[in-house]
Amino acid sequence: MGSPAEAGARPEGHSQAFVLGANHLTASVALRDRLLFSENELPDFCRALLQVPGIREVVVLSTCNRSEIYGISTQPAQSRALIEKIWGAGKQVSEDEIRNHGYFHTQGDAVRHLFRVIGSLDSMVLGEMQIFGQIKDAYRAAVDASCVDFYLNHLFQAGIHVGKRIRSETSIHEGAVSISFAAVELAKKVLGELKGKTVGVVGAGEMGELAAQHLHKAGAAKFVFFNRTLATAQKLAADFGGELCLLADLDKRLVHCDIVVSATGAPDIVISKAQVQEAARHRGGRPLFLIDIAAPRDIDPGAGEVSNAYLFTIDDLKNVVNENVTLRKESSRQALAIIEEEAGKVDGWFQALDIVPTLRSLRDKYQDIAEKEISKWAAGQPEETRQRLESLGRSLLNKFLHHPTTRLKLLGEQGDGKRASYFTGLLFALEEEHGREERQLEANGRKEEDAQG
Amino acid sequence: MDALLISLKILVPLAYLVTTIIYARLFFTTEESRFAGKAQTGLAVSLALHIAFLIVLGMQLRRCPLGTVGEGLLFLAWIVGTIQFLSEWLADTRRLGLFTVLPTALCVVVGVFFLRPDYALPENLRSSSLLVFHIVASLASYACFAMASILASLYLVLHGKLKHKNFDITFRKLPPLEKLDKLSANWSFLGSANMVVASAIGIWWVRKTNMAGMGLNELAIYLVLAVFLGAGVSRRLFGLRGKRHAIVLIAGFGVLLLINLIGTHGFSR
Structure with a gap:
């Protein structure tokens, strides 16, 4: 037995799957940007690729992290050079640049590459599931442009199935892997849904704004921005439709906040334990979630000891991220097994x-024999008898060929297709038909070579 | 019949223990889908065997199998198991299965141990349908309180993990703190409502049969009811939530178990 990829290898002349592309691991951002396709460019590019001799089907995937061409070709090695030429010419990138900063896989390797991409094992952030939707979109676009047929249909449907299995059977997409999302995840762990919760943002800096953006996306709708000077926080309050308060009013307003994000540049403690204690006492037991992302710290560490108050720092968020990354890595092994x-x-x-x-x-051979025999016996018989004979012939044909057909398919799936074909040809005297097909295949190959020449 | 009963006595606890192991694996693994179906099937089989056990037991005893501590525990376990099974259909609560199926399995094991098939229920108790309703309503309320205290315990576990910044697999698998708090309060409310119904039926039954009036034994159970009702009212009026609310619910359920196990009220024989 060869390697899994070799097991799927097919000789030149047969339709083979291939992928040619460049991604975040092989090409710089600058090169990836140049190789990127806009939505409008895709249909014309796909049609151009279909003119390349040997290429039967194509799907083009183009995202900020990767541009890839999946295709079916009878001569992938030759197709590669021509695709690089067309792609490079369209994007003012040399063919060598594409070749040196890209990758090219055929058959089993191409299939595994597609599955790894769709399962987000090849993504910049392991487990991000956006790629699943992007591949589905690329496939749909190729179907709409009539660039997909028998082979890629099967391949992409299988890929989508793999993506779904990985999503449902592993935890590869679970847990936040960025600091901002970790903050949202922790807030949700304490408060449940963030819809209707009030967020207090202390400080009008970039960090506070970023945290507010993520919390807003997660469903939080009410924002209160606290700052020493109102003018600085005015834009933030306008952007989020929030209230504006002076830092001095924090005592009065803290009680109304479910989440407090503190990110000032102040050298001293901004929110004391006493303030948190006082707010918690008037909150009727509802939890108060505090995030301190400032350096030096804004919130008194003692605030975390207050009943129903939960304080997290940037280090805690990093720990959450690390735990989640480890979990995703563990899950990637399960994902690889599925792939x-x-x-x-x-x-x-x-x-x-x-x-x-x-x-x-x-x-064909046995149908031909059956039809000839039936027409011989049905000659001069009434229409009804003729129909019955035809029906009998069909039924016998199906029954006689059932076992040979299923066994031959099984042998084919096990990789013994060539040998099985040879012996079947000998046993059933199919040499003529085979010879005709092979001659046709050779003629097609010659035509394509002429066209290239 | 005897052979069937003996087989079920062994099979039912065994089925629950196997199901508990599957739920434990489901909770502590990252490959949930591998165990989700098996866990639900395990619970369904356990519940089916359990109900068959109760029916065979009833046929053997020639009465409703609710007369002793063992029978009560078996019935209570069946209600808790059924609540878990139904809640898995209504909401995705499979992850919490371990925490309901484990006490269910323990109740079944203890219940089987305490079974007394030779115990003859007095005729005045045997013929009263009101008593059966009283016991069923009481056990339903116990089941609700059991769910409330399980969720309250999980609240305390998650609270501890959040306070100590322990982001392990238990932390990841448990539902949000607020959700646990609300769910435990809801189960506590349902339990209180059932216990009010059970008490009303009990008082009616006592009056109808001209039995002795309220004694210390009955007061004990009303104390429990007062604790749970009080927790609910305090939550609404004074915002008794979170950790303190959880501790009150767990303590209330602990007292309830104690009252029944030492025979202060109800299954006194």
Whole structure:
């Protein structure tokens, strides 16, 4: 047995899957930006690719982290050079640059690459699930542009299935992996849904604004901005439709806040334990969630000891992120096992295709015999008898060919398609039909080479 | 019949213990989908065996199997298990299954241990349908209080993890603090409502059968009811929430268990 990727290998002349691309691991941001396709450019580019000799189907995926061309070609090695030429010419990037900063995989490797991408194992942030939607969009766009047929349809449907399995069977997408999201995640762990909660932002700096943005996205709607001078925080309050308060009023307003984010540049403590204690006492037992993302600290560490008050610092948020990253890495092993399992099925499917011409020849041959015999026996018989004979012939044909067909398909999936085809041809005298198909295949290859020349 | 009863006595606790192990694996793993289906199937099988056990027990005893501590615990366990099973259909509460199925399994094991098939219920108790309603309503309220105290315990666990910045798998798997607080309060309210109904039926039954009036034993159970009702009222009026509310609920349930196990009220034999 060869490697899994080798198991899916198919000889030149047969339709093979390939992927050509550049991503965040192989190319700089500048190069990725130049290689990027806009939504409007995609249909024309796909159509241009379909003119390349050998290429039958294409899907183009273009995001800020990767630009990739998935395709089916009868001669992928030759197709690669031509695609690089067309792509480079369209984007003013040299072919060498694409080749040196990109990657090219065929068959089993291409399938596994697609599955890794769709499962977000190849993403900049492991487990981010945005890529799943982006691949679905790219596939849909290619279908709309009639650039997808039999092979890529199967491949992308299998890919979408893999993405769904990874999402539902592993925890690869769970847990925040950025500081801001970790703050939101912790707030949700304490308060549940953030809808209707009041957020107090202390300080009008960039950090406070960023935290407010994430909390706003998570559903928090009421914002109170505290600052030493109102003028500085005015824009923030306007952006979030929030209230504006002087820092001196914090004592009175703290009781109304469910979440407090403090991010001032003050050298001393801004929110004392006594203030938190007083606010907590008047909150009727409702939890108060405090995040201190300032350096030096804004909130008295003792505030975390107050009953129903939960204080977290930037270090705590980092710990949450680290825990989640570890969890995602653990889950990636499960995701890889799913990918290998599903890629194996696709390999089998590709291999089973080797047997298709033999199956077709076998059925054609016996259908031909059946039809000839039926027409001989039905001659001069009434219409009803003729129909019955035809029905009997069809039924017998299906029954006789059922086992050979299923066994041949199985052999094909197990990688024995070529041998099975050969012996089936010998046993059932299908040489003529096979010879005809192979001659046709060679003729097609010659035509494509001429076109390239 | 005897052979069937003995088989079920072994099978039911065994089924619950296996189900508890599956729920534990579900809670402590990152591959939840591997165990989710198995856990629900395990619980369904356990509940089916459990109800069969109660029916066979009733047929053997020729009465409703609610006459002793063991029978009461078995019935209580069945209600808690059913609540878990139904809540899994209504909301995604599988992650919490471990914390309801484990006490259910313990109740079943203890219940089977305390079974007294030779115990003959006095005729005046045997013939009273009011008593059966009283016991069923009481056990339903106990089940609700059990759910409330389980959720309150989980509240305290999560509270501790948040205070000590311990972001382990238990932290990740538990629902938000506020949700646990609200759910435990809701179960406590339901339990109180059931206990009020049970008490009303009990008082009616006592009067109807001309039994002795309220004694210390009955006062004990009203004390528990007062604790739970008080916790609910204090929550609404004085904002008794969070940690203190959780401690009150757990303490209330502890007293309830004590009263029943030492036979101060109800299953006194």
